[in-house]
Amino acid sequence: xTTEIDLVIRGGEVVTPSGIVSGDVGITAGRIVSVGTPVHxxxxxxxxxxxxxxxxxxxxxxxxxxxxxxxxxxxxxxETATRSAAMGGTTSVISFAAQNAGQTLADTVADYAARAxxxxxxxxxxxxxxxxxxxxxxxxxxxxxIGSGHRSIKVFTTYNIQLSDAEILDIMAQAKRHGAMVCVxxxxxxxxxxxxxxxxxxxxxxxxxxxxxxxxxxxxxxxxRMCRFAEYLDQPVMIFHVSTAEGCDVIRAARARGAPVQAxxxxxxxxxxxxxxxxxxxxxxxxxxxxxxxxAADQQALWAALEDETLCLVSSDHAPYRYDKTGKMSAGxxxxxxxxxxxxxxxxxxxxxxxxxxxxxxxxxxxxxARITATQPAQAYGxxxxxxxEVGKDADLVLWDPEKTLxxxxxxxxxxxxxxxxxxxxxxxxxxxxxxRGQPLVSDGxxxxxxxxxxxxxxxxxxxxxxxxx
Numbered sequence: 108x109t110t111e112i113d114l115v116i117r118g119g120e121v122v123t124p125s126g127i128v129s130g131d132v133g134i135t136a137g138r139i140v141s142v143g144t145p146v147h148x149x150x151x152x153x154x155x156x157x158x159x160x161x162x163x164x165x166x167x168x169x170x171x172x173x174x175x176x177x178x179x180x181x182x183x184x185x186e187t188a189t190r191s192a193a194m195g196g197t198t199s200v201i202s203f204a205a206q207n208a209g210q211t212l213a214d215t216v217a218d219y220a221a222r223a224x225x226x227x228x229x230x231x232x233x234x235x236x237x238x239x240x241x242x243x244x245x246x247x248x249x250x251x252x253i254g255s256g257h258r259s260i261k262v263f264t265t266y267n268i269q270l271s272d273a274e275i276l277d278i279m280a281q282a283k284r285h286g287a288m289v290c291v292x293x294x295x296x297x298x299x300x301x302x303x304x305x306x307x308x309x310x311x312x313x314x315x316x317x318x319x320x321x322x323x324x325x326x327x328x329x330x331x332r333m334c335r336f337a338e339y340l341d342q343p344v345m346i347f348h349v350s351t352a353e354g355c356d357v358i359r360a361a362r363a364r365g366a367p368v369q370a371x372x373x374x375x376x377x378x379x380x381x382x383x384x385x386x387x388x389x390x391x392x393x394x395x396x397x398x399x400x401x402x403a404a405d406q407q408a409l410w411a412a413l414e415d416e417t418l419c420l421v422s423s424d425h426a427p428y429r430y431d432k433t434g435k436m437s438a439g440x441x442x443x444x445x446x447x448x449x450x451x452x453x454x455x456x457x458x459x460x461x462x463x464x465x466x467x468x469x470x471x472x473x474x475x476x477a478r479i480t481a482t483q484p485a486q487a488y489g490x491x492x493x494x495x496x497e498v499g500k501d502a503d504l505v506l507w508d509p510e511k512t513l514x515x516x517x518x519x520x521x522x523x524x525x526x527x528x529x530x531x532x533x534x535x536x537x538x539x540x541x542x543x544r545g546q547p548l549v550s551d552g553x554x555x556x557x558x559x560x561x562x563x564x565x566x567x568x569x570x571x572x573x574x575x576x577x
Contacts, residue, residue, distance in 0.1 A: 115146035119155030137544035163198025163503030165484040168422035185226030191522035195455035196538035198503040205236040212248035227561030238268040253285040256565035265296040286568030293329035312443035314391030318381040318399040334361035346370040352408030426450020463534035489566035511537035
């Protein structure tokens with residue numbers, strides 16, 4: 108090797124798609140140029156002895172600087188959210204360009220892109236959230252935007268922004284025509300409405316009642332319907348935030364039939380149960396999300412589904428709202444659960460929670476950790492230069508100290524939420540250094556990145572191979 112190498116990360120255990128390699132990673136012009144080969148001369152050196160060198164995390168489901176379906180702005184800006192992501196080892200994120208009623212898709216994406224350019228500190232792409240198919244120039248805008256690199260679309264089957272089955276089928280058909288993935292928040296709205304009305308009529312309005320207001324059958328039915336839509340049209344679909352054992356079973360069966368379906372889950376379903384909502388007063392609001400946390404048996408089923416690749420990735424579903432009148436409690440300090448914003452922060456904690464479970468505690472191991480949190484998310488959404496330590500990829504790397512143990516405190520994250528939903532939870536394994544395209548972003552736990560340094564990730568046409576039926 109020569110001094111043409113800009114940066115070498117020296118002496119760590121490198122986790123690659125082909126296995127674990129002991130040695131150096133050479134970086135030039137923001138790209139990986141060597142893996143495992145000794146680098147004797149480089150402009151800069153980072154010593155990694157005793158550490159894991161992992162690909163930068165890829166979080167493909169995060170709500171940032173966005174208005175919710177309940178009409179509330181997230182607590183985070185792109186600057187605060189992506190700083191938090193970087194401190195937790197994430198270097199690429201896909202968030203949502205969410206359409207308002209009557210807003211054209213062109214304006215939606217342009218407005219959202221301007222926010223990202225101002226503040227993003229890591230690289231980013233967008234899912235286009237479609238809520239109004241009657242907006243001006245809808246179909247022409249959709250095709251043009253997909254063609255320009257916005258290769259994923261989100262639709263809802265619930266909330267006041269839900270689309271009809273006919274609209275969802277039409278969007279899937281257009282996505283197939285132009286080469287895009289369709290992502291679905293899959294819960295049956297009628298089942299939820301009936302359960303919610305019955306609970307409120309009986310006076311059950313506390314945050315703990317939120318779990319019962321979104322029955323597991325709502326998820327099971329909607330997942331099954333979306334799998335059949337994907338199968339009918341042969342159109343790739345990603346099912347978001349699966350929370351139930353039965354949901355996993357439905358997806359497993361659909362994939363066995365050859366349906367082009369992928370699915371994700373989130374840390375709050377893997378590590379929390381619905382008991383987390385049962386707190387004095389309205390404190391349980393901090394942990395309210397949709398779908399809600401479920402049971403220990405569901406947790407076991409989700410882990411099994413990750414292991415057999417029924418679920419292909421773990422995202423954060425970062426949905427940040429402060430626990431005050433600007434966020435969760437905007438309807439008042441004693442608000443009914445149906446008036447409380449759904450979501451909790453997760454960009455900064457996703458990787459540490461998964462590393463602790465998968466690597467430190469002897470779970471599926473470092474290679475599976477890298478695959479589920481970086482490689483497969485990048486592959487699923489066409490982030491061609493992200494998600495793996497390979498020659499030619501972007502040099503997005505994280506050094507993990509496997510010995511460092513930390514217990515989370517009440518407000519020790521770097522976002523703008525004001526509380527940590529994992530307070531009191533202890534993790535072993537910590538991201539000490541984060542590198543984005545060859546540039547140090549976090550060094551020994553100190554954040555270095557400037558606002559706006561993140562770059563938009565252009566994505567090619569999505570071509571997901573069908574799974575061959577067993």
